[in-house]
Amino acid sequence: MGIVDGKVVATHKVMPARRPSKIILWADNEGTETIADGSDLITVIAAIADENGNIKRLNNYHIKFEIEGPGELVASKETFTNPREVQWGTAPILVRAKAQTGNIKIKASVVPYGTHTSMPAELIIPTTKAIHPLIADEDELNLQLRTHRNQQNLSSYDHGQSSDEARKQSQMRLKEVEKQQSDFE
Template sequence: MKGKQTIGHANWLIFDYNRGYANDLEASGISDIFRIPKFSFFFYRSQKSPGEGEFKEPMVFIASYWTPRSTTSVKVFSNTQEVALYLNGELIDQRTPEINEISYELPHPPFIFNLDRYVPGTLKAVGIIDGEEVATHVVRTPRAPAGIQLAVDYSQKIISPNSPDMFFVYAMIVDEEGTVVPTANQRIAFSLGDDAKNARIIGGKVVKAEAGIATILIRTERFSGSLNVRATAEGLGEQTIEIRNP
């Protein structure tokens, strides 16, 4: 950020990390220790204009889970000229960026929408450039936990077939519509299939979810073929994902 009272601004780390000299976690990253992006990740992404940097496309992101605990002042990050916000299909407002004493020199200041009250349902933000809708983001109020979804973090690379490698697997606690439930904190038990001859889970195999997501780290020696990972939790059933190189 820039302003009359600011001579510089930087965030030198992307991930949270264990300090080493203290027991608590250094939590100032824009992604957590498991590489799951925080809201701040999307703020930084929004500061690059379309066509600049690694992410070339226009983007818009609603920085809210839209739960009863959420503020009704909804902040949206975008690198577009205008953003329209809808709640349950009805237009709340179409706004330009919020320019104030701490944002006036940002390339793309956030957009702020002040709603009269909280109403559960679906928030939809639409990014607009030169009158054209170019990006959308949807957030749904989560319902009760109903199941598990699994995902793998390949980090845009293949799992090494020639040397040891490691990667994250995420178990997301979701409602019946597939929305992650950020308040869910159930314990999830992970296991590897019979094909896991050269793979193992690093650390505990039972992990308590944080913000609705439980994460494990898997180490492979020389990855080939496929690997099955299973996750189970009481009341949520089980889910299996087959891991192959993309």
């Protein structure tokens, strides 16, 4: 309790968290707008809480994130970031806004889901049009995204290929990069 001139000016009540019953989602963006420019990142935090909103700090849950709309998760199963392990009651994740405006909907749920697990949650983040013109146009951004996904797919296939096939794939990728560099110069 804080007292100034004999008057109570601040109080602080500490309550233990009860049984986890819900997930609380919020964007940790300091109140700034999310810009639809293909590179704006937002930290979204999911917390396991009881029915009164008290965060349950000690738990061993995993939270799976899903996204809809003009955004993408900067997370994957391969990097162990989706589902994300809860640490000290929260699980942060990064969301990248795409170049289109609209509402990004993030869904969070506990895995595995059961009768006594916390209820799933949704968060909607509106995006606003970029003030400055994009350096890359939509087609270039989409090409970059497809190239990135193809590279991920090729690397996952490389494990199942013979060493000759993998070497040929690497040489083809190297030639593609050389061509892009010569086009740049």
